[in-house]
Amino acid sequence: MRTPYGRRRFGFFPMLILLALAFITYVVYWLWNNVLVAVVPVKAVTYWQAMGILVLSRILFGGFKFGRPSGGPSFGAGAHWREKWRQMNDEDRAKFRSEWHRRWRGENKP
Structure with a gap:
């Protein structure tokens, strides 16, 4: 066998x-x-x-650390985010960018 x-x-x-x-x-x-x-x-x-x-x-x-490295998308997740970005309108993209900048500047308060 x-x-x-x-x-x-x-x-x-x-x-x-x-x-x-x-x-x-x-x-x-x-x-x-x-x-x-x-x-x-x-x-x-x-x-x-x-x-x-x-x-x-x-x-x-x-x-x-076990598993995938933190801080980045997994191997197949890049395409998912690109598709989501393409489906956003200009207002949603601007909101996403401002939230991203707020988080990366260290302003964690909503």
Whole structure:
């Protein structure tokens, strides 16, 4: 009996993520030992220390956000907003622009 395509694909993604993590860790390791050691007075690091630096930088600068990045539309949502914008009349567009400017200037009071 053959496994469905979805199950084989599901097993592939964790392996792909681990492979990407290993590769990115190697890049951090290589850059640290070949660039920073020559430019800044720091010690060389091992592969596992490079992975620790990578995880620490993710915690400090990236946080633990899962899912799509906030602040932007999802992959298919751009077309939806373009269509909505085309259907607006001039008065609705002006109202939308003024509300958008009000929110981005930090004036959160209605």
